[in-house]
Amino acid sequence: MSAVNQQYNYRQLLSHHDRIRIPMIQRDYAQGRPSASQVREEFLAAIEEKLKLPADDPLLPMNLDFIYGSVSRHNEHSRFLPLDGQQRLTTLFLLHWYLAWNDGHLDVFSKLFVDGRQSRFAYSVRQSSTEFFDGLVGFVPDAEPHDLACLSDFVTNQSWYFRSWRLDPTIQSVLEMLDAIHARFKGSSDLFDRLIDQERPAITFQLLDLESFQLTDDLYIKMNARGKPLTPFETFKARYEQELKTQFAGETRPIGNQTFPIHEFVARRMDTAWLDLFWSKDHQSAAKVDENMFNVFRLVALITRVPSDESAAHDVVTLTATLPSYTVFYDRGWVDETFTRTLIPLLEFWASTGGGEPRTCLPSKDYLDERHVFDSIKEDARNLDSAETLLFMAYALFLREHEQETDADELDDWMRVIFNFVVNSNIERKERLPLGMSLILSLLPQSGQILDYLPEWSGADELTGNLKQQAREEMAKAHLMTSHDGWRPLILRAERHGYFRGQIRFLLEFCGVMQAVAESSPADWCDEIHTKHQKAFDDYLQKAEAMFNDKGLVATATHLWERALLAVGDYTIDIGSDNHSLLVNATSDQGSWKRLLRAFSGPEKTARKHLGVLLSRLASDRPFEEQLEEVIGGVEPGIEAWRLAIVSSPAAFDYGHRRIIRFSDDKIYLPKKTQMNGAHVELFTYCFYNNRLLTLQAAGALGPLVVGEYEAAIGREPEPFFVLSYREGKERGRIEVDVLGDRCRFACLKSTLAKMPRLKKTLDRVGAEVTLGDYWGVSVDRNQLEKTLKRLAKSLGDSRG
Numbered sequence: 001m002s003a004v005n006q007q008y009n010y011r012q013l014l015s016h017h018d019r020i021r022i023p024m025i026q027r028d029y030a031q032g033r034p035s036a037s038q039v040r041e042e043f044l045a046a047i048e049e050k051l052k053l054p055a056d057d058p059l060l061p062m063n064l065d066f067i068y069g070s071v072s073r074h075n076e077h078s079r080f081l082p083l084d085g086q087q088r089l090t091t092l093f094l095l096h097w098y099l100a101w102n103d104g105h106l107d108v109f110s111k112l113f114v115d116g117r118q119s120r121f122a123y124s125v126r127q128s129s130t131e132f133f134d135g136l137v138g139f140v141p142d143a144e145p146h147d148l149a150c151l152s153d154f155v156t157n158q159s160w161y162f163r164s165w166r167l168d169p170t171i172q173s174v175l176e177m178l179d180a181i182h183a184r185f186k187g188s189s190d191l192f193d194r195l196i197d198q199e200r201p202a203i204t205f206q207l208l209d210l211e212s213f214q215l216t217d218d219l220y221i222k223m224n225a226r227g228k229p230l231t232p233f234e235t236f237k238a239r240y241e242q243e244l245k246t247q248f249a250g251e252t253r254p255i256g257n258q259t260f261p262i263h264e265f266v267a268r269r270m271d272t273a274w275l276d277l278f279w280s281k282d283h284q285s286a287a288k289v290d291e292n293m294f295n296v297f298r299l300v301a302l303i304t305r306v307p308s309d310e311s312a313a314h315d316v317v318t319l320t321a322t323l324p325s326y327t328v329f330y331d332r333g334w335v336d337e338t339f340t341r342t343l344i345p346l347l348e349f350w351a352s353t354g355g356g357e358p359r360t361c362l363p364s365k366d367y368l369d370e371r372h373v374f375d376s377i378k379e380d381a382r383n384l385d386s387a388e389t390l391l392f393m394a395y396a397l398f399l400r401e402h403e404q405e406t407d408a409d410e411l412d413d414w415m416r417v418i419f420n421f422v423v424n425s426n427i428e429r430k431e432r433l434p435l436g437m438s439l440i441l442s443l444l445p446q447s448g449q450i451l452d453y454l455p456e457w458s459g460a461d462e463l464t465g466n467l468k469q470q471a472r473e474e475m476a477k478a479h480l481m482t483s484h485d486g487w488r489p490l491i492l493r494a495e496r497h498g499y500f501r502g503q504i505r506f507l508l509e510f511c512g513v514m515q516a517v518a519e520s521s522p523a524d525w526c527d528e529i530h531t532k533h534q535k536a537f538d539d540y541l542q543k544a545e546a547m548f549n550d551k552g553l554v555a556t557a558t559h560l561w562e563r564a565l566l567a568v569g570d571y572t573i574d575i576g577s578d579n580h581s582l583l584v585n586a587t588s589d590q591g592s593w594k595r596l597l598r599a600f601s602g603p604e605k606t607a608r609k610h611l612g613v614l615l616s617r618l619a620s621d622r623p624f625e626e627q628l629e630e631v632i633g634g635v636e637p638g639i640e641a642w643r644l645a646i647v648s649s650p651a652a653f654d655y656g657h658r659r660i661i662r663f664s665d666d667k668i669y670l671p672k673k674t675q676m677n678g679a680h681v682e683l684f685t686y687c688f689y690n691n692r693l694l695t696l697q698a699a700g701a702l703g704p705l706v707v708g709e710y711e712a713a714i715g716r717e718p719e720p721f722f723v724l725s726y727r728e729g730k731e732r733g734r735i736e737v738d739v740l741g742d743r744c745r746f747a748c749l750k751s752t753l754a755k756m757p758r759l760k761k762t763l764d765r766v767g768a769e770v771t772l773g774d775y776w777g778v779s780v781d782r783n784q785l786e787k788t789l790k791r792l793a794k795s796l797g798d799s800r801g
Contacts, residue, residue, distance in 0.1 A: 007063060009201040010092050014112060014120060016207070018077040022086050022123040023069075024238070029123075031087045032173030032180075040177065043091065044184050047203060051191045055200040064088050068208030085205065091177060092203065093121045097136060098181045099192035102145045112196070113137050117258065126234075127271035128162070129170040135160040151175075151182040163356055164276035167286045233290035236326035240335060241267050247337050253344070266344070273351040277358055278378055292378040298324065299381040300343045301334040303393035307434035307441070316433050320382060320389070345403040346396045350374065361408050366496055367415035368395055386429060387422050390436045394418040397440065398447050407448070414447045417454070417474055420495070420502035424598060425467040439467070454478035455521075469600040473505040476517045483522035484530040494541050498550025499585075499594065506597045507544060510612040511536035543615045546624050552585025552593050558650040560628040567635045567647045568617075569610030571596065572661060574603060579674060582646075582659040591659070641783075642668050642683055649687035666741040669720075672712070679712040682720040684739050684782060686710060689722045692786055701790060703797035708734075726796060728756040735759075736775075737785075744785045745770060746792075747777030762795045 008016065031040050050062040067085030071078055082089060093113070100109030113120050119137040123129035139158065148154050152175035155161060165171045185191065194202045241263045248262035255268060270293070278292040302319040305312050315332065318324055329335050350358040360370040368391050376383040377392070384392060398414050399406060418440060421427065427436035446453035455478050460471035480487040494504040508514040513533050516522075522530070547554060547561055554561065562582060565571050572580040573591050581591020589595075599605045618627050635647055642661070646652045653659060655670045661683065662669045662676070670686060672679040689710050697707045708723030721738035733756045736747050746763055753760040753776055760776075766788055767778030780788045 007061065007201070007204040008207045009061075009196070009198065009204050010089075010096060011112060011196045011198055012201075013067075013080070013207060017071065017080040018115070018120065019079040020089060020121045021079050021081055022090070022125060022129075023081045023083075024124045026082075026086050026123075026125055028125060028129075028168075028170040029087065029090050029173040029177075031091050032175070032177035033169075034176065037180075040180050044180060047095065048184055048188075050202050051194050052188075053202070055194070055197065055202075061201045061204040064203065064205040066208055067205045088205065089121070090174070094174060094177055095181055095185075096192070096195060098145070098178065098185060099188070099195055101141060102185060102188065103190060103192040105192050106140060108192075108196070110137065123170055125170060126168055127267045128165055128168040128275065131162070131268060131272050132165055132168070132171045132174070145182060145186045148182070148186075151178045162272050162276055164272065164279045164289075167275070167279055167289055168271075169286075232326055233287075233294060236294075236329070237267070237270060239330065243330075243335055244340065247340065262340070266340070269344075269347065269351070273354070274347045276354075276356040277347070277350055279356060294326075295378050295381045296347070297329070297343070299377055299384070299389070299392065300346065300396065301329065301339055302381070302389065303396060303437070304336070304338045304342050305334075305437070307437040312434050312437075316430070320386075320430060320433075323382075342396055342400045345400045348403070349399050349406065361406060362412055362415060363408060364412075367391065367412070367419040370395075386433055386436075389433065390422045390427065390440065391415065391419060393437060394440050394447075397444055401444060402448055410448050410450075414450050416495075416502070417443070417450050417478075420474060421467070421470055423501050424503040425470045426465075427467060435467070439463075451478045451482050455482065466598070466600075469505070469598075470503070473503070473508070476508060476514060477504075479517060479522045480513070483525065484527070484534075486530060486534050490534055490537055490541065494537075494544075497545065497548070499548045499552055499587075500544075500597070503594075503598050505600070506608060506611070507537060507540050510540045510615060513537060539620055540615055542620045543618050543624075547615075548593070552587075553583070556625065556628075559653040560625055560632070562653055563647045563650065564628040564631040565610060565614050566643050567632050567639070568614045569607075570640070570643060571607045571610045573607060575660070577674070578664050579660050579662050579671070582653060582661060584657070584659050589658070645684050645687040649691035651690035652683070652687055655681060655686065667739075676716050677714070679714050680720065681710065681712050682739050685720065685722055685737060685744075688785060693722065693789075696786070696789070701793065703793035705735075705789070705793050705796065711736075726756075726759055728758050731755045733759050735763075739782060740779075742782050743779040744782050744788070745772075745777055745779045746788075747772060747775040749774055750776050759796070762792060765795065766792050 013020070030036055031043070046062065050060060053060055064085075067082060067089065069080055069082040069084070071080055073079075096109060096113065100106050114137045117134060117138055119130075119133040122133045135158075136155075139155075139160065141154070143154065145151070155175060155178065244263035244266055245261070251262050252259040253262060253265040254260075255265065260268065275289065275293070278289045280289075298319055302316065305315045305319075309315075311332070315334070318328070318332070324332075349361075353359040358371065358374045362368060362370055365372075368388075373384065373388065373392055373395075376388075394415060395411075398411055402410070421439060422436060425436075426432065427439065442459055443450065443453075454475045457471070457475055460468060460475060463471050477487075477491050481491060491504070494500060494507055495502045497504075505514065508517075511533065513536075516533060525533075566582075572582055573595060575581050575590040581589075583591055583593045583596060586592055587594040596604065596608050596611065599608045614631065617631065618624060632647055635644065639647075646661075652670060656672045658671075658674060660671050660674060662671055662680070664676075668683040669676070669680045670683055689707075693707055696702050697705075702724075704726055706725045708725055710722045711720060713720040719738040719740070721736045724735040724737065726733045726735065731752075733748055733752050738745055738747075746767065747770070748756075748759070748763075751774075763778050767780040770777050770779050
């Protein structure tokens, strides 16, 4: 313990100890705060007064009272850790730097305050503060103090000054103090020598070393009421750095021309270049920046879990649905070596452009919008849906695997393949994230040459369902693209279609290429064979581009594409409960065009073959609508009645937004929604009503009969029907026409027919009598409906005459 009556100036303190370190438990530098302007000015004025006194003036030295703290030993170097005196030591340090510059003695200052490239005076409160002091002591200004109006602007415009340091309150206070020192001392001279004079010191303090006493954090807080507890994120970082010391013992990474142990490398980057990525002029607090950075930590923790581990499913839920605390990271073992080996390359890549803007590499946003993903993650890692999470995983792990040389084209090829898997294999659902993660990890070792690897990939046989089928497609496409240059532009053009989105197996099958690849290796094909297949592929692609836009099937006023396809064959998809779908565009719907396009087995693949037949019958050099009309008009004899009804009636596609057709025993309905407890119409009467009945009336072919509304049914008991009205004398009759199986029924209330004998007599002549409770009527063959109506209209018209 040093004698308490001995006085030191700063130079003598530095001869007594190798380093001065403001300990982590201390608060930030406060004398430079705007609120401390009066204290600051009074203190500087007192120092100025003493420095300008003659060296032998009896009023000297100016004693600043006790400065005391503990002493630690590190590599045989002593470090003085001030408990009391932090503010005075910081201000005096800044004054030494300024007066040395002002008097042209920065070389003397450097010998006194610099060891290697590090400042002998620094803060452990924040790594950014330490970085700043290191930068300041190594800074040789290219201007004179008297030429500068504002010193802080001059300092912050230097290349070594990080923009993120604006978030460090100590650094901001230092800049404020430098401006105050500049304002007071820029016209002075020869004061630096007075400040460091050991024989006749001008400014001194009494030093108390508690060298043999190890101060704990609790004792610091108790002894120094101004002590500042760390924020939760700062506590996390401190603990993380301790973990790194063990995990990466002996391993280093460079920053510029210097190398640092991994724990120190991470600490420095988190307070400088990495922090700069998350700083924004819109942020009002450092806490918000810490939160943004920790959001990245959360996502990196997610993508570095081992999907085969028993805890993987639970970890995925925790990291995607909640905001786990800092403590949970350690309790769950997420801060492991893999986490750090992924985090460092990712943040280093983003920060490599400098200036706080994240670096991007991909040539387009087709597979991943890098900037959008970065902005989404930093606000909240949960902003990414499951598909984006898997794509980000592929992206981050590629950067980890290829940190030394990140090739944009290789990354683009890798992201393209993973994108195709993710959006076309149902692995983007949250509960299937581990499956998607496993796929990415299995392909990751070959990520730098993914197209060369895929043609011989044996792992595809271990996959199932959609994932296996997409794998086979990716293998075939990779084989084609690596065998002949003509394939890449064609395949990429097809994949980038907004509705196909990487799933184009249907085109490869339509033109025969999938079969050809299965029979022989494209690498063995001659140019003529490649060109022939490319021409066929391009022909089908042109037709598919005409049929589908980014949203799905191209709409026409009379539903030409759907009707022509149905004329070729039954393309509907079974969606359960006796329901089939005439297909909609929404990709999430069971009965979507997307589902038809990606079908690979069973009835769905059979249904898709009809699409191939239709496209094969179209010529690319003629207007498609004209050709579709020809297909519809040339429907083959013997076509199922229900198909013919729909092909002939565009209105069938407009009833109900789900486009459902329901087969129920001997009846066929078009439900408004999915269940029969809602509104529904009967297929044949509805199509006949819209396609023929209204046309017959317009042509005057129905005589005295007047077409009324079509009445949809609700529930299972009543049947849908259309209405015909007829006037006999002063009486008006209502005929309801519905369908039961292969018969059409014409029914009227018995009470009505009692007043209209002519109508009853005429009905009795056109069909077989039926009685339905309060109704009486006749039934006729459904195929004779139009003929029966004309006969009925003629008879009623003749009887009137």
